[in-house]
Amino acid sequence: MWVSRISSLGAQAIKKLTQGSPGQAAYTPRSSYFHACACRGVQSSLRPLQMQQYLCTAAATDSGKGEDKGKKTINVTFVETDGSEKHVEVPVGTNILEAAHSNDIELEGACEGSCACSTCHVIVMDMEYYNRLPDPSDEENDMLDLAFGLTETSRLGCQVEATPDIDGIRLALPVATRNFAVDGYKPKPH
Numbered sequence: 210m211w212v213s214r215i216s217s218l219g220a221q222a223i224k225k226l227t228q229g230s231p232g233q234a235a236y237t238p239r240s241s242y243f244h245a246c247a248c249r250g251v252q253s254s255l256r257p258l259q260m261q262q263y264l265c266t267a268a269a270t271d272s273g274k275g276e277d278k279g280k281k282t283i284n285v286t287f288v289e290t291d292g293s294e295k296h297v298e299v300p301v302g303t304n305i306l307e308a309a310h311s312n313d314i315e316l317e318g319a320c321e322g323s324c325a326c327s328t329c330h331v332i333v334m335d336m337e338y339y340n341r342l343p344d345p346s347d348e349e350n351d352m353l354d355l356a357f358g359l360t361e362t363s364r365l366g367c368q369v370e371a372t373p374d375i376d377g378i379r380l381a382l383p384v385a386t387r388n389f390a391v392d393g394y395k396p397k398p399h
């Protein structure tokens with residue numbers, strides 16, 4: 210529990226630091242974060258191609274800044290573990306887990322969105338978009354602590370709602386998830 214508090218506080222502090230500079234490159238590697246991860250024995254879940262994209266999108270264009278608050282759908286890009294991208298339109302109000310399942314994207318969601326697992330872990334590829342999201346709840350942070358390959362922009366898909374503010378968001382799927390099944394069982398979306 211204390212680890213999640215530290216993660217939460219760290220993320221909020223970094224969020225504040227980055228929010229004051231809208232034109233600035235959105236992502237600066239946070240060595241302290243990765244240090245914390247290393248202490249916990251957590252490796253980055255991004256493959257090299259994804260990591261390259263992760264860093265490159267730091268200078269993402271300003272498209273999709275969410276000015277159009279009346280939008281009914283938003284554009285979301287899922288970056289799969291092989292680096293391929295899937296662009297989907299997501300109705301506002303839908304959560305990211307539901308959006309993935311509606312578009313045949315393999316995001317597990319073992320607890321069906323009740324914030325009791327970490328198998329819907331997604332990685333926001335652009336810090337600017339990460340900063341636009343509401344802060345994760347304590348419950349989400351607790352579950353994120355269990356996620357494989359946790360990063361500083363990790364979120365649980367079932368806890369992130371599509372809003373006009375995140376139109377254009379890019380989300381990477383981690384190379385693995387950690388669930389309670391030990392026999393290789395993978396829950397299927399409902």
Ligand code: FES
Pocket residue numbers: 306317318319320321322323324325326327328329352365366367368
């Ligand atoms: Fe279990 Fe999101 S589906 S926490």
